């Protein structure tokens with residue numbers, strides 16, 4: 442998979458050099474290119490913004506730097522055989538980013554991220570590139586950030602960990618919260634490891650019983666309890682029949 446990020450804060454994307462994404466890049470599973478939007482400005486102040494038509498507070502990101510940057514990125518990507526691009530535009534007014542969307546994006550060969558700043562990007566840029574590729578305007582949550590770069594980090598990590606071979610054998614996304622399946626959308630229950638006693642706190646006996654059926658049922662019940670408490674909206678999405686089936690298997 443190829444990822445391109447165009448931003449006025451390339452240093453914000455430094456975390457893509459470490460941990461899971463950094464290792465995937467080093468192994469060649471992920472090709473990440475970060476581009477400084479100001480590289481496509483030609484005035485003395487490297488201007489990327491201007492006042493909004495119709496008035497109002499703040500500034501709007503100008504068309505030309507984005508258009509020139511995206512044309513360059515597209516030419517590079519096509520030249521290197523990156524496949525069909527998908528444009529991802531982080532915005533508070535976008536489609537919610539979910540595990541389902543992460544799975545969908547992980548199956549694409551090439552993602553181009555355009556994290557904005559200020560009041561956003563001149564709408565004509567999105568409209569122009571929407572004629573050439575799928576565009577996903579994506580929100581990572583109902584809160585307002587000062588720019589889209591944090592959203593790029595979130596989306597990139599959620600997508601990269603789904604790529605084949607990126608998660609090690611010791612990890613798996615099979616039972617992720619929100620992953621499809623009988624426990625679809627249940628939140629993760631509590632987890633424990635050694636030592637068996639810590640500051641007077643023990644491990645739940647069932648986890649030491651070696652009875653896999655009882656352990657699976659306890660974990661399911663804990664997930665249900667936690668989901669009911671924290672995300673009752675997710676309970677409706679679960680298929681109760683699947684639970685009966687799972688119970689019989691445990």
Ligand SMILES: Nc1cc(-c2ccc3cc[nH]c3c2)n[nH]1
Nearest residue numbers: 532533557581582586587588589
């Ligand atoms: N989910 C979410 C996205 C954003 C976001 C995305 C881009 C920009 C550009 C300027 N402010 C922004 C905020 N806030 N919250």
